Amino acid sequence: MEQLIKKLEASLHKGFINQSKAASSQFKPKLLSNKAHENVLSSLLQEMKTCKTFTFSVAFITEGGLATIKTMLYDLQKKGIRGRILTSTFLSFNQPKMFKELLKLTNVEVRVTDVKGFHSKGYIFEHDQHYSLIVGSSNLTDSALKANFEWNVYLTSLENGEVIHHFKNQFEQQWNIAMPLNDEWIAQYQINYEKPEFKNKVASPPLYITNPLKESLKIQPNKMQTAALEQLNLLRQSGANRGLIISATGTGKTYLSAFDVRNAAPKRMLFVVHREQILKKAMHDFRNILLGDPQDYGILSGNSKDLNARYLFATVQTISRDPYLQQFAKDHFDYILIDEVHRAGAESYLKIMNYFKPQFLLGMTATPERTDNFNIYELFDYNVAYEIRLQAALEEEMLCPFHYFGVTDYELDGELIDETADLQKLVHRERIDHIIEKISYYGFSGDRVRGLMFCSTKEEARTLSNLLTMRGYKTTALTGDHSQEEREEAIAKLENGELEYILTVDIFNEGIDIPFINQIVMLRQTQSSIIFIQQLGRGLRKHNVKEYVTIIDFIGNYKNNYLIPIALSGDKSMNKDNVRRNTVNTDYIQGVSTINFEEIAKKQIFEAINNANLSTLKMLKDSYSELKNRIGRIPMLKDFIEQNSLDPEVIISYTPTYYEFLLKMKENISSITDYEKSVLALIGKDFLSGKRIHEILLLQLLLEEESISEKSYLAALQAHNAYIHKGTIEGIENVFSLNFFVEADNKKFGNKPLIIKSNSYYMFNEELQLSLRDINFKQYFVDLLECAFIKNKQFNNYEPFKLYEKYSRREVCRLLDWEKNEEGTLNGGRPKNGDFPIFVNYHKNDENNLETNYMDEFLSEDTFKWCSTKNRYIDKSKEMQILIHSVENGTNVYLFVKKDNGEGKDFYYLGRCAVNPGSAKPERILDKGKYYPVVTMEMVLEQPIQYDIYHYLVEE
Missing domain, CATH: 2.30.280.20 (PUA domain-like)
Structure with a gap:
């Protein structure tokens, strides 16, 4: 306790008297606000995680705000830790459904005050030897905890401190006169509840801005669509006749393409999709943008044959058939759009694209990556006009926010569900209890649930649907065996309330628009990060029935669990440390969206990361082929960084040099000598990480000059704010002379000094000087240095180590x-x-x-x-x-x-x-x-x- 008091005294001195006072920041008073990669929510969760009890006094609470802490509350309940929440009816802000959500928290006692003007926002945490307080402007809403401009003060106090006594006394006074929350109180509140006018149903601005001055509303592109349209226009001005748009699910690809058609003003346009249901919706959206005579629009499909329409919307299955294709001249359409173009490797798509000769061809997809190595990029002359990925779309508020919950799957006799689980275990009575418990606890936004459940097999979907129906849930199973009409009928029933859940396998991964979905349940292991995002994306379209979508992912003992943080973060580096970091810290998710893992589920992911080999030849080859397809040439290591692909260190951990990696990729490349390989191996193993600039800077200087003086080298280090301690220069010289390395490494690195020092001047050894005259070898040498400099940007050069690296x-x-x-x-x-x-x-x-x-x-x-x-x-x-x-x-x-x-x-x-x-x-x-x-x-x-x-x- 004495040591704690000293720390606290020093922290208070630093916080309130002199900021230069040396003190631990553990108890330092500080301002909490929502900034990039730092928010009030993270501090709140930190205190909850380590507390013995907690007390919240917050006027306003939303379902989204509760969602951000539900996983933490569940983990605390498992540990036997309880808390209290005091809230209010002030301004009728708190909705009846939110109070019902509060009742689900079995380890939290809730009371409601009707004191007029109750507007407090305070959070108190009791720890073993001290109390922590967060007091300020943040109510328990997802916006206040993660996105809004907020000011909150974080304070620490011992139990006998006057501040904590004051807060506790104030709280207890209000607590004692408040009404305990119960079903009867909520029922009465709901009868009298009037929704305040200032509350919006939609959590963020609408996707499109409308101008009501004209009878026909003109829909204007949003910020990212405007940028994409500018790029498409520049592409056409450059003489290109085809381009590719990569746009995350729910970001308005159809409207974007309609805007571009309006800009290009073609005499005739063809829009090609793979499903008639999408066709009708696309034609409707185009009419909203292009207006004109309804007779200008037509459909070519199994049920409609409007061949003379100016704007023709066709299914690929119909227009690819010769009786229809041959009715059009090759230049009949000025502008052709291919939706879901990642399917274009199929013969039917290629037949259409090879036949027609439009002035401009636009392809659109959310996921251009393919597993069959077909090169979508090549089809469009490597012209990626614009790319809108999930993280950017969330940041621009183009998508509905989501709260992801990685929850623990069913455990039978101490064993979690795994890849070998048979149908009997998947539909076991206790697993159904477990599923119901989780979907109820984590809930949904809106008046009623409209959910999708993704299952492992058709049998599981059908059986689970029957068993859930017997439990009182309105569900149906849809698989590839059902017709399009049956699917549309089920979706309509889900929207109007006749169904609560559709259980499916993979048929809703893409190409279907169900914007009212407010809960997605994943009851299968993650086999692919692409499919994971496709399924999550089913709920990301905005709709006025929801403020956010709930994603509940049941995580069992699956070897592919490491794919979950990869999919959520979009990090394709395959660097294990990055994958761990993206599991531990999820601040990369923008806006009010959150990612939450129950503790046991998180452990399953860490175990999968530890056990996974992220640098198998197949994984490396798939990533390599994807990048090569995208840029249209043999990539260098720097390309992997610039295209947010594999971490070059992962490649070098597999083969000593990138040259040898390219040989494994079966590339026909010019050979280099054994000594040149050894030089590349040294740079790759010891300098590629960029953890300090000193070595790579000297190598760079010697590429530019035949020799460089020690004085000039020191000046260059100082210009880069690099530390120069006693022994630094000798240490660097030891590395380049190879004296630093053990004998085995010396042999790998060529058994001769890389850099020689003579009369205070540095120079490469003679053999290396000759090698660097060969442009083939030099490209690998330069490539490693460029990668190292890029990586060095994240490190400190003014001291040897950077915290948490x-x-x-x-x-x-x-x-x-x-x-x-x-x-x-x-x-x-x-x-x-x-x-x-x-x-x-x-x-x-x-x-x-x-x-x-x-x-x-x-x-x-x-x-x-x-x-x-x-x-x-x-x-x-x-x-x-x-x-x-x-x-x-x-x-x-x-x-x-x-x-x-x-x-x-x-x-x-x-x-x-x-x-x-x-x-x-x-x-x-x-x-x-x-x-x-x-x-x-x-x-x-x-x-x-x-x-x-x-x-x-x-x-x-």
Whole structure:
């Protein structure tokens, strides 16, 4: 407690007296607002995650606001942690349905006050030794917690602090006179409820802006469509006669194409789709934009033959047949649009595209990526006119916000559903109970549920539908066996309330417009990130019956779970660390949308990430082919970065050089020498990550000049704000002379210095100078450097390490400028040259005594209890004395931690530490039946660990 008081006093001094005061930021008063990748919600969730109890006093609550914390509340309920919420009827803001949602929270007691003017927004959290408060402008709404301009103050207090007493007393006064929330109260409230006029049904601005001044409303393109139209116009001006639009589901591809047809003003237009239902909707949308005589519009399909229409909307199945195709001259249509053009590899599409010769051909798709290696991009001369992906569309508020919940699937006899689960387990009575519990708890936006459930098999869809119907739900199953008419009839019933859920397998993945969907339930494993986004996209169209769509994803023990964060983030790098980060921190989702994982479900994803091989030849080949198709040539590593594709480090982890990777891709390329391969291997292995600029800068300078002086090199480092510590230059020279590397690496890297220093001048060795005259080899050399410089932008050049980035022992040795790479013997850490890196594997694997169970433990976000390796003594071990007295002797202590061995060789850098000398204790550990002496001590980090990284590391 004494240490806590000191921390709190220092934090208060820093927050209210002098900001330059050195203090832990754990308890520092601060302003919470919603900024890019930082919002009030993240602080709220952090406090909830670590509290013993919580108390909310908030005037206004929305269903969307509750959705953002429901997963956390569920996890707290599993831990037995309870809380209280006091809310109001002020201004009739809170809707009756929201109060019903509050009743679902079994670990939360809710009361309602009718005090006039009740407008509080405060959140109090009780922890083991202190209280935290968030007080300010944010009500419990998704907009206030994540998107709006808000000001909230975060404060910390001990129990006897006057501020916390004041807040608690105020709360208790209102709590004691408030009405406990119950069904009877809600029923009465609903009878008297009048929806306030200022509340909008739709959460964000409408997709299109209308001008009511004319009888026929003119629909104007939104911001991103305007940009796309400009690019299409420029494309035509450049002489191109075809182009491709990549636009996320729900972003208005049909309206966009109609706007472009209006701009191009063709004499005749052909719109080709694969399904008649889409055809009718497309023609309706075009008439809204183009207006004109209704006789100008016609349909060519199995049921209609309007061959003379100026604007013809045709199904591919009909117009590709010779009796119809041959009735048109090849130049009959000036403008042709192909919808869902990722299907264009089919013979019917190619037949149409090869026959007609329009002035302009436009292809549209949400997912141009294909698994059969057919090159959609080539069909359109590699002219990607514009691209609107999911994240950008959410940011521009083109789509309906969503709240995604990754929930734990059904568990039978301690075993989660997995790939081998048979139908009997999938439709087990207890699994149906589990499904009903989750869809009820996480709910939906709107007056009633209009849901889609995606199942694994037709049998599962049919059986589950029958069983849910027996439970009182109005459901039906739709599969590929049903006709188009049956599908349309079911959708109509879902809209009018005759059905609550349609259970299906894959038939609604694409090409269907059901904008009123407000809940999507995924009851199958994720086999493809493309299909995942297609299915999620079914609910992303805006509609006035919903403010958001709920996505409930049942996550079992599936090996492909790692695809979930890949799909949600859109990160195709296949870098495991990126996948983990996108599971831990989901701030990449823009607007009010959120991504939430129940703790057990999150563990299943981490396990899948650890077990997955993201650099199999097939995966690499698929990504390579996709990129090659897109750019129309053999890609270089830099292209992978620029096109947001594979991380080049993933490729280099598979083959030592990109040259050898291209050979595996069966490319016909010019050969390079063995020595040239060894040079590329060195740069790829040690410099490609860009974790410091020093080496890559010297290589770049020597590409431009035959030699460069040490003075000029130092000036270049200073110009890049790069640190130059004692030993930095010697360390870099050691790397390029290969003295740094162990003998095995020396052989791999050519057994000769890469750079030679003579009379304070640096130059490449003679063989490398000759090699760089060969443009073939030089392109690989330059490509690696360009990638390294791009990657370096995310790192600090003014100090060796950046917080929360990952480093291997080998990289730590190099970045600390050690004379030799000592990764093989570094183990838990060692002092050298005034530095002491500490490496910790936090969760040890003690099965079969494979590892000793050391006593490493985070005591808080900024205090770590460290345990030495075996056979260490406080007085006898020189290393321990250096560490214990590191503050007074000026030794830099760096803490590197990884969660477990599943993360591979890399550790998160958590910062510099100050060792508390008085905390050092002799202790013993048991290893294989024998006790060994160790030393434990407490280390205080310069700043508390970022909350998402902290909880990821400490949780089992």
